[in-house]
Amino acid sequence: MWPDLSYIIHSLTGFGPDNAFAVVKTFGLFLGLSFVVSAYLTYLELGRKEGDGILSAREERISSFRPLSLNDLLLQSLFYFVIAFKLGYAFAHGAEFTRDPASVVFSLKGNMLAGLIAAALAALYYYPRYAKDRGKAAVYSTILVRPKDRIFDITALAALYGIIGAKLFSVLENLNAFLRDPIGEFFSGSGLTIYGGLLLAFIMVTRYARSKGIPAIHMMDAAAPALMAGYCVGRMGCHFSGDGDWGIVNELAKPTWFFLPDSWWSFSYPHNVLNEGTLIENCTWNYCHQLVPPVFPTPLYEIALAALITGLLWTLRTIVSRAGVLFFIYCLLNGTERFFIEFLRVNPRYSIMGTELSQAQIIALLLITAGIAGMYIYYRKNIPVRKARS
Incomplete structure (x- = not known):
């Protein structure tokens, strides 16, 4: 595992870890990359939709001197x-x-x-x-702003409210710890719940898009592949840092049908960033623990599934002919993937009608329901995804 950049450099060059490069944490590095990847794909999609005649540039009055x-x-x-x-x-x-x-x-x-x-x-x-x-x-002038020119504002909003939402949902998921130390728990650097980040970022970005003349449904479609790609890269950060998003203990023998490497079946997350597990013999670094017994490496499964879903959405974006359908396909696939992965993960459970489900599974079920309903509704609405050529 690479808890920080110094461990990545050690793997590449052999130089000892725990040096000045340790300030760059692997999870934070991949979190930043996830926003870059999402922003780039959304930028491409907004440009494509403008080319299809669905979105258009808008005149805005800005101050050239204030x-x-x-x-x-x-x-x-x-x-x-x-x-x-x-x-x-x-x-x-x-x-x-x-x-x-x-x-x-x-x-x-x-x-x-x-x-x-x-x-x-x-x-x-x-x-x-x-x-x-x-x-x-103040002196004002009028300029023409294209939808894709707003990608910096969109990304900044998504990053800010994504982190706030992830923290709020983490507080709800660990309410007892929050009640014991509200200020310390809320302002601590640990604890982020991805669905909370997605939800609040989605609300704020959609509001911003509407205020700038970008129809919400087209913004949602443009962001669908990007959201899944960002999720994929973010999960890489979880896995490579060993941040605790692993699965339950797996001491089962690897079955003959499982064709992937042994580390995909069970993994001990050596040098994980949480320093959880038992000490690694003869290790003198800052991160010297590994999980014994090993666990299901669920982030790896999510990376693979998220990559497949991203590829599927990227292919469907030029095939689906009705606005809104692509976004709700994303909701359905994302929710389905997360719901079943959660059975292998270690998360607090809540009793719902006699069934023990995690917070993520409850949200995943809502996503699945919204996905099915949304696909049906927007298929019936038949809003075109490109302007008819005259």
């Missing part, structure tokens, strides 16, 4: 306060930050003195411009 206001001055000071507040703590506690950057970044930890100094310097720097701009009027 005087610096008092609010701008205060926001700039606040921004530099937060940056220095965190960096000051990171420099003073280098070992802690290198070991777990998220526990510092997504927490209330910081260096107040560094933050106040940075805020004061920012205020001193921007005040002359504020004084110079006082009384001046």
